Amino acid sequence: MAHTLLVAGTASHVGKSTVAAGxxxxxxxxxVSVAPFKAQNMSNNARATPGGEVGVSQYVQARAAGVAPSTDHNPxxxxxxxxGESQLVLDGEAVGHFEARGYYDDHxxxxxxxxxAAHxxxxQSHDVLVAEGAGSIAxxxxxxxxxxxxxxxxxxxxDILLVADIERGGVFASLVGTLELVPDDIREQVAGAVITKFRGDRSLLAPGVEEFEDRTGVPVLGVIxxxxxxxxxxDSVALPPVGERSVVGDDDGVTDDKSVTVAVPRLPRISNFTDLQPLASEPGVRVAYVPPDSSLDDADAVVLxxxxxxxxxxxxxxxxGFGDRLQSFDGPIVGLCGGYQMLGEAITNADIEGTGDADRVEGLxxxxxxxxxxxxxxxxxxERDLHGVGPLSGASGTVEGYEIHMGDSTLTGEAxxxxxxxxxxxDDVLGTYLHxxxxxxxxRDAFVRNTFAAAGIDPPAASEQDNGDPYERATELIATHVDLGPLGLPEQ
Structure with a gap:
């Protein structure tokens, strides 16, 4: 049987997913034959696998491990x-919508x-399983x-590797408090701790690390x-809260008058927002997550x-009032999956998807x-052949992606x-189910090019900066800054 290492956290968004992928x-x-595992995930960022859907982190971790993503990785x-409701997905298949109490009482x-069973x-087929916890183990x-x-x-x-984020402050209190609250029967399985998101002089942490180890007997195996x-x-915690504006991208020195802004409404139930990450990495492109009541005056394009x-x-x-502002917007507009459905004329059988009882809801x-x-x-x-139309005019060739959606859309007019x-x-609006x-x-190149053209701005020269393979960068963080010896992992 495989050696399982549980990467647990003191809180959400402390870096568990990055540590596990690394x-x-x-x-x-x-x-080493290794595979990821997360027994239960709560996320609207999912990916399609041959057997169904899994959380995005386990999909990424499977690719990092060099194995085909499987529903066993996130059962x-x-x-x-x-x-208060969530859709429950077991072994990749949706089985229904349940409130928390109904889930815990009945499922x-x-x-x-x-x-x-998935574990x-x-x-039985791997030497090591890297299991990711959820939120806090405490x-x-x-x-x-x-x-x-x-x-x-x-x-x-x-074995448990405890991960804590120093950027939030109070890292040693978080670690000690977490260890105090871990159930007694698994306390001795905590093999070490890792501190993430550290800025500055590592030596300044030494007194705190030493006292923490003396108090708890748990070694700090790394400071990342x-x-x-x-x-x-x-996690959607990585996005701004509803009602706040946040901008990502364009950290490459491109001036404001040479940049374009892609506005993305920060939907209350936003999912698969990783679709926007490639745009934010483009030179001169800013992705602005804006409140639904926000003006679009500063936007050059919109993606739903x-x-x-x-x-x-x-x-x-x-x-x-977002629909009214979108109607008068004169730049490129793209809707992805649910965003595509919203751009249409209407949604029928709406009570199946929505939490109300309306059968028909008017679209944008x-x-x-x-x-x-x-x-x-x-x-x-x-895998599909792309026809360069609308905001993607000029594009051609085969593209890959995935679909995860309920509902089917039918053309009612010329498009x-x-x-x-x-x-x-x-001419200016495009919708697709393709994540x-x-x-x-x-x-991406066509959309960016057309956005700059609509804004009347010459796009900046292609960036020569290479940030490297994200998997290798995550690995380097582990290899350079974490002592894996006490974890007893095999190295072939």
Whole structure:
């Protein structure tokens, strides 16, 4: 059976996913058969695999480990949809929508057995499993039902690597407090701790590290500097809260008058926002996550992202007057998945998707499309021939991506097709179900080029800066700054 290492955290967004991905690649580079695992994930950022959908971090970690992503890597996925409900996905298949109490009362045992069975299958075919925890392992109100942390540590007999973020302040209090609150039966499984996001002189931490180790008997195995390797974000905590504006990208010295801004409405139930990450990496491109009631006066293009609840997010945009402002906007507009559905004329069977009882909801009216919801769900990896139309004019060739959506969209009027069997486009507006559209060079280059042209700005010269492979950057952080010896991991 495999050796399982649980990468647990003192809180959310402390760097667990990066540490886990770095460990997966580090071991794979040394010939160790390794696979990722996360018993239960709560995220609206998902990816399609041959067996269904998994959280984006496990998809990324599988690629880092050099194995094909599988639903066994994330057997239980909860996708929040509003009003306290989440869609429950077991072994890659959606089984229904449940409030937290209903999940724990009626489906917890099924989730536990699903996770345990997936772990056992992986453990029979790999030497090491790098398991990622969720949130904090010290949530004492959840210790009797903490599948991703406590139960994983128990059924996998896992060594635990505790990760804490110094950028938030109080790192030693977080570490000590977490260890105090970890259930007694797994406390001795904590093999070490890692401090992440450190800036400054490492020697200044030495007195704190020494006292922490004396107090707890847990060694600090590494202090990782503040460095974002560029892996996709899993948690929406990485985005600005609803009602606040945040801009990412354009840190390459391009001046304001040579830059363009892509506005993205910060939907209350935004999903798969990693679709925008490739744009933010382009020279001279800023991606601005804006409140739904925000002006578009400073925007040069707009991208409507995916949503876990298209109907309720559409209603939120309409209430905020976003649709009226979008109607008068004269730059490129792209809708991805749920954003595509919102750009249409209407959504029918809306009560299947939304939390209200309305059967029909009016869309934003920018594309001649009607979307009808049903209980069925599409989850697949796709490869398609791209036709350069609308905001993607000038693009051509084959693109890859994935679809994860409920509802089917039908053309109700004249519109071009960006793909033979998907999407709709006019001169300035395009919608598609294809996630990862902008990962493809031909689509991204066309959109960026057309955005600069619409803004009347010459695009900057292509950047010569190479930030490197994000997997290798994550691996380098582990190899350089973490002592893995006490964890007893094999190195072939």
């Amino acid at each position: 460990l997966c690649r580090y071991l794979a580079d040394r010939g 239980v996925l909860l996708k929040p949809r509003g009003d 917890w045992e099924d989730a536990l057995e699903t996770a345990r 056992d299958r992986l453990a 949530e004492i109100n959840l210790h009797d039902r903490d599948l991703a942390n406590v139960e994983t540590a128990r059924f996998a007999d896992a 500097p503040h460095d974002d390797p560029g892996l996709p974000e899993e 992202p995916g949503s876990k609840n298209t109907v309720d997010d559409l209603l939120a945009l309409t209430k905020a 009216g920018l594309l001649p499309v009607t979307t009808e919801f049903s209980e069925s769900k599409t989850v697949e990896h796709v 071009a097709r960006p793909f033979d069997s998907d999407g709709a486009a006019t 990862d559209l902008f990962v493809n060079d031909t689509a």
